[in-house]
Structures are given as C-alpha cells and as structure tokens.
Amino acid sequence: MRHIFIILFLLLIGAKSSAFQTNLVDNVYHIEDSVLIKTRDGAFISAIIVRKKDNDKPQPVILQFTIYARSRDIKSVKEAADKGYVGVMAYTRGKRFSPDEVTPYEYDGRDAYDVIDWISHQAWCNGKIGMYGGSYNGFSQWAATKQMHPALKTIVPYVANRPGMGLPMENNVFLNANYEWAFYVSNNKYLDTLVGNNRTRWRAMQNKWWESGVAYRKIDSLEGTPNKYLQRWLQHPAYDKYWQDMVPYKDEFAHINIPVLSIDGYYNDSQISGLYYVKEHYKYNKNANHYLIIGPYSHFGAQKGGEAVLQGYQVDSVALINTKQITYQWLDYILKDGKKPEILKDKINYEVMGANEWKHVPSLEKMSNNYLQLYLTNIKAGKDYQQLTQRKPSKQAYLSQEVDLADRTTSNNDYYPDPIIRKELDKSNGFFFLSDPFKKTISIAGAFSGEIKASINKKDMDIGVVLYEVMPNGEFFELSYFLGRASYAKDITSRNLLTPNKIEGIPFSNTRLVSRQLSKGSRLLVVLNIDKNSFAQINYGTGKDVSDETIADAKEPLKIKWYNDSFIKVPIWK
Missing domain, CATH: 2.60.120.260 (Galactose-binding domain-like)
Structure with a gap:
C-alpha cells in the first residue's frame, strides 16, 4: 500500500520528472534508498542515491542501470561515494519499488536518458555523469547512448549484452542457455534465485522438448509455465526493428562522441554482442575515442579481472587484472582530469595467450599483419x-x-x-x-x-x-x-x-x-x-x-x- 500512496502523490503533482525518497540514518553517508524517478511516458524508475556527508559540494555522478535488483547493491553505491562521486543505482522499470511491469530491454534506453536528465538537475550533481557495469548493465549503457544526453560523459561497459544477437539468439539461432533468465529477473521485484538456480528443472524441460520433437514455440507449454518474454522474442527471428530500437544501430553510432572503455573476454559467451558495439562505433565514427581491454576471460571473469584457471586452462599470470580499479582510474581520468590507466597504451589492448604478454594497437584491424x-x-x-x-x-x-x-x-x-x-x-x-x-x-x-x-x-x-x-x-x-x-x-x-x-x-x-x-x-x-x-x-x-x-x-x-x-x-x- 505504501507504494500506491507514493504513486498517487506523484501523479497528483504531475511533475515531468519527480522523486520520492526516504533517508536512512548513517554516520558517514547520506543515503536515499527509496527514490522514484518519473519518466516521460509516466513510468517510475526505482533508484538508490548515496553521498558522503562530509562533502556538500556538487560532484560527478557514477550511475549503474540494471535489471538485477539485489540487497548488496548499496555496497557498490557506497563505493562510488568513497571514491569522491555521488553513487546512483537505478533499476529497469518494474524492479524494486517501481510499480510498473518488469519489461527487459525494451524501455531501458529511454528510461536511462530520463534518469540521467533527472540526475543532471540535482544540486549535488556537477553536470558530469559516468556509467559502468557488466552484462545487462553493459547493455543499458549502450542503450543510454542511443539518444545522447549532454550530461553523460563516459561509459565503461563490460561484456555488454546485445538483445537479439547473443541473447536470446546467436546469429539468428535461438538458444536454450538463458531460457530461465526471463523468470529470474521478472518473477518479483528483486530476483527469483530459486527459479534461476534450479538447473535440474530447466535441464529436464530442455530434454523433454528435445525428446518430444514439438515446435520450439511450445517449449514453455511442455514445462507448464508460460514464458511470455520468450514468446515475444520468438516473434522476431530476424534482427528487425524490434531489436534495432533497443541499442544504437548503424549511423546512430556516429553521434557517440564520448570516451568509451570496453572490457571483454575471449571466452565470454556474449562476446559477439560486446564487440559489436566496438566494431560499429569505429565503423560509423572514424574519430571514436573508444578503448578496449580483452583477454582470456569468461563472462563473469571479465567483470572481476579474470580467473587463474578458466574452464580447465591455466591462464597467463599477466592476464589477471583488477577490473574495478581500472574502471575507477578511467572514471577519474575522464571526470576528474586524472591519469589514464596504465594498461591503456593504445586503443586495443589484448593479452596474447601462451606468450604471457599484453599487446597494444590502434585498431582491431592492426591486431594482425x-x-x-x-x-x-x-x-x-x-x-x-x-x-x-x-x-x-x-x-x-x-x-x-x-x-x-x-x-x-x-x-x-x-x-x-x-x-x-x-x-x-x-x-x-x-x-x-x-x-x-x-x-x-x-x-x-x-x-x-x-x-x-x-x-x-x-x-x-x-x-x-x-x-x-x-x-x-x-x-x-x-x-x-x-x-x-x-x-x-x-x-x-x-x-x-x-x-x-x-x-x-x-x-x-x-x-x-x-x-x-x-x-x-x-x-x-x-x-x-x-x-x-x-x-x-x-x-x-x-x-x-x-x-x-x-x-x-x-x-x-x-x-x-x-x-x-x-x-x-x-x-x-x-
């Protein structure tokens, strides 16, 4: 009921962009954990905002935009505040305190723009906003650049998803690997971990479909739980306007003139998604200020700096890096005129497996001769x-x-x-x-x-x-x-x-x-x-x-x- 009263209040005041917040008592941080930001089409985005109490001057803002609502998110937002930023965690519409329907992918670009616009008008923001994060959070950053807001100064996407080409399909073939993902992120306001971790259930469903030979469109009928998002996606087996509207497409990359740092892995399942953005940005913007770090990392490994043993392979010692440290060095470099991360000796920075060395070249094409x-x-x-x-x-x-x-x-x-x-x-x-x-x-x-x-x-x-x-x-x-x-x-x-x-x-x-x-x-x-x-x-x-x-x-x-x-x-x- 509390959320219903909040929404009625916001609708009554009719503000173009509004917020409601409760302040938690904390000796170090000023925490607003129940912010609701109204979008242009009347939806509400739930957000957490954290500032250090000992700094009341306008500061640059670090925004993460995600569908993964977790109780541990406050730790990540506090980390931004500890490093001299205002930390903001915003969630896909429908998540956390948002009363709307959870809808993966479709609204994130427009909603991220509205969140950035709202942040840029707050007294604690100095007009400079950066974004970072991996997987879905990587996708949402690129979605935010489809319509560039002047306050967005940089993005740092790790292993970024590209809806329609990587998940739920690869090169137009629908995959079963993430079938349960839609339930995991949409069954409640946070995450349905019981469903997401129930590999036995989903493997049984997959095998039942395989053995039965029924149409792929009926795979959820076999399991007994309608998968409405899969059914929606199956209507678009081509990379058509439905998918194209979610992220920059073709010449829309030309207007992305902010600095970008992408981080990816050779064994990242969604690498063809993440590198799509890199390739297209360079293709349509010849002066793209875009850096790439890539090495022997998995989807999750790239987000934490690698794993000493990756799927049975003992990776080179030099490949193990500190992704978060490099991220904040980059954010300081762009938003605070700091020093560029040492690893970025050229635009493309990649580890040569077996040679235990990093190489640095000005373009993807220059990786080979x-x-x-x-x-x-x-x-x-x-x-x-x-x-x-x-x-x-x-x-x-x-x-x-x-x-x-x-x-x-x-x-x-x-x-x-x-x-x-x-x-x-x-x-x-x-x-x-x-x-x-x-x-x-x-x-x-x-x-x-x-x-x-x-x-x-x-x-x-x-x-x-x-x-x-x-x-x-x-x-x-x-x-x-x-x-x-x-x-x-x-x-x-x-x-x-x-x-x-x-x-x-x-x-x-x-x-x-x-x-x-x-x-x-x-x-x-x-x-x-x-x-x-x-x-x-x-x-x-x-x-x-x-x-x-x-x-x-x-x-x-x-x-x-x-x-x-x-x-x-x-x-x-x-």
Missing part, C-alpha cells in the same frame, strides 16, 4: 581428418554428409569451449580439417571468418564451425567458434532461403575474437558440422519459421554436399 586462407578440402589426412591447406583445390569436389534430424539417439556440433583444452574430440559426426604443422611460432590475433560452399536438399540449415589448435602433445585447445543460420548468413535482418540442390556461398564473420601464440609443431583444426542438439532450436529446413517446425517436418534426412572451395581466414601476427 597477415592472414591464413585455408581451404576445407576433400583430401584425406589420416583416418579421421581431411586436409586443411593454403592451396585452393584445382578441381571442385565435395564431401557428403547426411543428418537425420528426427533421430534423438545422436546429436551434432559439440562447440562449447568447456573445457578449453581437451584430450579427445567426438569424431562420430561432422568433418575435421587438419593443417600441416607450423614450422615456427605464430600468433593468431583477431576473429576468424570464411565462406562455406554447400548444396542441400532442403531450404535451410544451422551450421557450426569450430577452430582449434592441435598442440604438439596432441591435445585440442579451442580457440573460437561460429554458430549461425544459413538463411541469415548474408543479412541478419532478412531471411533468404537456400535453393534446394543449388551450390550456395554461405559467408560467416560473426565469430569470437581471440589471441594466442601457437608453438612450433602446432596445427590448426577446423570442425564443420550441422547444429542438431538439445541446446538450441532445431532447423528442419522446410523454410517455415523454425519456431513452428516440428519433428514431423524432418521427413527425409538433411543431405549436404560440402564443397572443397570452402575456406576460412585466420588473422595472424608474424
């Missing part, structure tokens, strides 16, 4: 392998693969890098293309790309391409991978079905950036396969919306001819 173009040939290279060679085959030929999409006794495309280093790979399906050993040390630096030439008997397929280093001891070190839908390969905003039995070029480039020094005697291995497993939609190839296809659409097996002029391009530093 050459590339290997390697062809996926039909020539045998031992029992389990085909040759991966720099020489383009003189005569066109192909490898045949047949996949029964109705068969639930087998699955295809084991691409996820956990563990990063394996002693063996499952070679029961797909094709494995192996290069000659390197005669000297060489470094991979960048994101691999390529083009698959293929013909199929259906109208579509989902493809997996995984890149490994085969080390001299015979173990497999996963470097990067691609997962994507063939019909969106040329344009993620519009579906273009394949013509059955016609040879088509399927380009791919949205892969994960990585840097690693390969030793003498190492080889490169490319694994090419169809994606068919319980972790993502199954594309039966009819040309219908994949979310509506069922196991009954499998009919005859998918028959693929992989042509030997298919290739990958691997950026290297010689």
Whole structure:
C-alpha cells in the first residue's frame, strides 16, 4: 500500500520528472534508498542515491542501470561515494519499488536518458555523469547512448549484452542457455534465485522438448509455465526493428562522441554482442575515442579481472587484472582530469595467450599483419581428418554428409569451449580439417571468418564451425567458434532461403575474437558440422519459421554436399 500512496502523490503533482525518497540514518553517508524517478511516458524508475556527508559540494555522478535488483547493491553505491562521486543505482522499470511491469530491454534506453536528465538537475550533481557495469548493465549503457544526453560523459561497459544477437539468439539461432533468465529477473521485484538456480528443472524441460520433437514455440507449454518474454522474442527471428530500437544501430553510432572503455573476454559467451558495439562505433565514427581491454576471460571473469584457471586452462599470470580499479582510474581520468590507466597504451589492448604478454594497437584491424586462407578440402589426412591447406583445390569436389534430424539417439556440433583444452574430440559426426604443422611460432590475433560452399536438399540449415589448435602433445585447445543460420548468413535482418540442390556461398564473420601464440609443431583444426542438439532450436529446413517446425517436418534426412572451395581466414601476427 505504501507504494500506491507514493504513486498517487506523484501523479497528483504531475511533475515531468519527480522523486520520492526516504533517508536512512548513517554516520558517514547520506543515503536515499527509496527514490522514484518519473519518466516521460509516466513510468517510475526505482533508484538508490548515496553521498558522503562530509562533502556538500556538487560532484560527478557514477550511475549503474540494471535489471538485477539485489540487497548488496548499496555496497557498490557506497563505493562510488568513497571514491569522491555521488553513487546512483537505478533499476529497469518494474524492479524494486517501481510499480510498473518488469519489461527487459525494451524501455531501458529511454528510461536511462530520463534518469540521467533527472540526475543532471540535482544540486549535488556537477553536470558530469559516468556509467559502468557488466552484462545487462553493459547493455543499458549502450542503450543510454542511443539518444545522447549532454550530461553523460563516459561509459565503461563490460561484456555488454546485445538483445537479439547473443541473447536470446546467436546469429539468428535461438538458444536454450538463458531460457530461465526471463523468470529470474521478472518473477518479483528483486530476483527469483530459486527459479534461476534450479538447473535440474530447466535441464529436464530442455530434454523433454528435445525428446518430444514439438515446435520450439511450445517449449514453455511442455514445462507448464508460460514464458511470455520468450514468446515475444520468438516473434522476431530476424534482427528487425524490434531489436534495432533497443541499442544504437548503424549511423546512430556516429553521434557517440564520448570516451568509451570496453572490457571483454575471449571466452565470454556474449562476446559477439560486446564487440559489436566496438566494431560499429569505429565503423560509423572514424574519430571514436573508444578503448578496449580483452583477454582470456569468461563472462563473469571479465567483470572481476579474470580467473587463474578458466574452464580447465591455466591462464597467463599477466592476464589477471583488477577490473574495478581500472574502471575507477578511467572514471577519474575522464571526470576528474586524472591519469589514464596504465594498461591503456593504445586503443586495443589484448593479452596474447601462451606468450604471457599484453599487446597494444590502434585498431582491431592492426591486431594482425597477415592472414591464413585455408581451404576445407576433400583430401584425406589420416583416418579421421581431411586436409586443411593454403592451396585452393584445382578441381571442385565435395564431401557428403547426411543428418537425420528426427533421430534423438545422436546429436551434432559439440562447440562449447568447456573445457578449453581437451584430450579427445567426438569424431562420430561432422568433418575435421587438419593443417600441416607450423614450422615456427605464430600468433593468431583477431576473429576468424570464411565462406562455406554447400548444396542441400532442403531450404535451410544451422551450421557450426569450430577452430582449434592441435598442440604438439596432441591435445585440442579451442580457440573460437561460429554458430549461425544459413538463411541469415548474408543479412541478419532478412531471411533468404537456400535453393534446394543449388551450390550456395554461405559467408560467416560473426565469430569470437581471440589471441594466442601457437608453438612450433602446432596445427590448426577446423570442425564443420550441422547444429542438431538439445541446446538450441532445431532447423528442419522446410523454410517455415523454425519456431513452428516440428519433428514431423524432418521427413527425409538433411543431405549436404560440402564443397572443397570452402575456406576460412585466420588473422595472424608474424
């Protein structure tokens, strides 16, 4: 009832931007933990504001904007105050004390703008606002730049999400990995940890869907709990206006003229989201003042400076950094004319795995000074392998693969890098293309790309391409991978079905950036396969919306001819 009276009061005064707060008693901090900020469209954003009592002068403000409402948030906001800022934590509409419906992604850009505007008019703000945070908090920072507010002076996004391309789908393939996330963030005003941590429940649902063969759109019916956000997202299998409206798109990046520091990881699940912003910012704003730190980090590891052992891999000691310390050094640099963080010796700062060193270059393109173009040939290279060679085959030929999409006794495309280093790979399906050993040390630096030439008997397929280093001891070190839908390969905003039995070029480039020094005697291995497993939609190839296809659409097996002029391009530093 208390919140209802608050809202009625705000509606009566009719202010364009209003706030209600209660002040908690604290000997060190002035804390306003129940602030409600009214947006232009009449919603309310819940916020916490913390200032040091011994400083009553206007100060720069550090804003975090998130959907993750937790009791521990006050600690993070106090930390900003301790470092000479006003700390503000604001939440997606509907969270904490906001009376509105929780709606992930859709309103955060506009709401963040309104929060920034409100902050900029407060007596305790000196007109300079910076933002930082990871994952969803990284997304919300970029959402805030879609309409730049003059008071926003810098952002520091870690492993930033990009709705529609990373979560809930990757290269137009819907994934099951975050199915429960919508319940976790929307079931209550804080977080439903019981639901979010119930891996047994969600794995059982995933397996039940896989075994039943029902349409992907009915996956929540099988589980028994409607997932309204998934259903909304499934209406947009292309990267259409629905997704484009959430973050800067194309030339909207041109007006982002504030300094940006992005932090990401080679093994961050959402890396293709985070680096999208980096690439597009540079593409559309040639003078972008944008720095990147990237190394052997996972999604959570990048937000805390790395992990000594990452998915079984002992990372280089130099890769372990202090993300929070670097963040505040950057904020001091921009908002207080402080010293630039020592690690930022150039725009792109990346750790070379295996070399135990950081390198610094002015652009992503400058990470490499050459590339290997390697062809996926039909020539045998031992029992389990085909040759991966720099020489383009003189005569066109192909490898045949047949996949029964109705068969639930087998699955295809084991691409996820956990563990990063394996002693063996499952070679029961797909094709494995192996290069000659390197005669000297060489470094991979960048994101691999390529083009698959293929013909199929259906109208579509989902493809997996995984890149490994085969080390001299015979173990497999996963470097990067691609997962994507063939019909969106040329344009993620519009579906273009394949013509059955016609040879088509399927380009791919949205892969994960990585840097690693390969030793003498190492080889490169490319694994090419169809994606068919319980972790993502199954594309039966009819040309219908994949979310509506069922196991009954499998009919005859998918028959693929992989042509030997298919290739990958691997950026290297010689």
